[in-house]
Amino acid sequence: MIKCKDLSKKYHSAHALTNLSCDIKENTITGVIGRNGAGKTTFMKLVAGYLKKTTGEIQVMGENPFTSLKVSANTIFIDDQMSFPTSLNLEELLDSFAMFYPNWNMPLAKELMTYFKLPQNTYIQNLSKGMRSTFHAIIGFAARCPLTIYDEPTTGMDAAVRKDFYRALLKDYLAFPRTILISSHYLDEIENLLEDVLIIHEKHTFLHTSVSKLKESVIGVKGEKGAVESFMLMHEKLSCTETMPGFVMAVVKTSGNVYQSKHPNLTFTNLSANEAFVNLTAPSEGGIDRVFTGS
Numbered sequence: 001m002i003k004c005k006d007l008s009k010k011y012h013s014a015h016a017l018t019n020l021s022c023d024i025k026e027n028t029i030t031g032v033i034g035r036n037g038a039g040k041t042t043f044m045k046l047v048a049g050y051l052k053k054t055t056g057e058i059q060v061m062g063e064n065p066f067t068s069l070k071v072s073a074n075t076i077f078i079d080d081q082m083s084f085p086t087s088l089n090l091e092e093l094l095d096s097f098a099m100f101y102p103n104w105n106m107p108l109a110k111e112l113m114t115y116f117k118l119p120q121n122t123y124i125q126n127l128s129k130g131m132r133s134t135f136h137a138i139i140g141f142a143a144r145c146p147l148t149i150y151d152e153p154t155t156g157m158d159a160a161v162r163k164d165f166y167r168a169l170l171k172d173y174l175a176f177p178r179t180i181l182i183s184s185h186y187l188d189e190i191e192n193l194l195e196d197v198l199i200i201h202e203k204h205t206f207l208h209t210s211v212s213k214l215k216e217s218v219i220g221v222k223g224e225k226g227a228v229e230s231f232m233l234m235h236e237k238l239s240c241t242e243t244m245p246g247f248v249m250a251v252v253k254t255s256g257n258v259y260q261s262k263h264p265n266l267t268f269t270n271l272s273a274n275e276a277f278v279n280l281t282a283p284s285e286g287g288i289d290r291v292f293t294g295s
């Protein structure tokens with residue numbers, strides 16, 4: 001569905017994305033994950049054809065998305081910047097979407113509006129931030145576009161609405177499989193939804209893999225400082241914190257199985273996808289604590 005090779009984008013002289021490569025299969029849900037400013041929005045806007053690449057290759061549905069009617073007719077991009085005519089109420093907006101999107105599912109849109117208590121006779125400018133995001137999400141579900149891109153779709157949603165949104169996303173995907181890209185800073189909330197993650201770090205592809213492989217790529221090791229330090233000699237250390245005097249908890253990269261029986265004096269823990277991501281992309285040892293050292 002999406003193939004990129006050495007894709008780069010510059011805004012004037014500023015590099016927003018550098019040599020990103022990936023191959024995203026049809027009918028998968030991929031989390032586009034990265035720290036602030038990593039290049040996620042830029043990547044997704046290139047995929048949607050909203051931006052023109054600077055160099056490299058990008059093909060979506062076999063075409064250059066920037067000049068492709070096929071891509072624009074089969075893609076929806078949901079973010080908090082969507083703008084609509086303010087003279088139309090929500091019901092009239094839904095009617096207009098039905099004209100744009102061939103797979104539009106009006107009964108689903110109306111049921112979701114009722115469930116999320118969005119009055120159809122109100123206007124977009126009268127919605128709160130979270131309600132507006134919910135309305136955008138409903139458009140994403142009901143449009144049923146073969147390529148559906150959500151850029152931080154849960155902005156402003158409270159925890160209960162976010163939970164419902166994720167559940168609705170999964171249910172709707174199972175009912176109508178399509179290719180979904182979703183960027184979020186809440187990887188811990190969405191990791192169960194995702195098949196793959198595309199981690200963009202410092203403006204290029206850092207990792208494109210399954211969620212389970214991401215989790216397997218790191219491990220937590222706890223124990224007496226000396227024992228952990230000897231273990232770390234054989235593995236790439238990502239972080240190490242003292243838990244109590246003489247004892248530490250480290251996170252290391254693993255390239256294969258680590259057997260507890262071979263290290264009886266250490267305790268190994270599996271990390272969540274989010275913990276793995278945070279450790280793999282941590283800026284430097286010491287983190288924020290370093291800023292306050294001595295101040």
Ligand SMILES: Nc1ncnc2c1ncn2[C@@H]1O[C@H](COP(=O)(O)OP(=O)(O)OP(=O)(O)O)[C@@H](O)[C@H]1O
Pocket residue numbers: 011014015016017034035036037038039040041042043
């Ligand atoms: N219109 C623009 N002009 C100049 N630089 C830009 C523009 N848009 C984005 N950038 C820069 O490109 C880089 C990538 O931005 P982008 O918005 O793609 O990141 P992001 O991963 O979506 O960030 P966030 O998680 O904070 O939303 C950043 O360094 C940003 O400052």
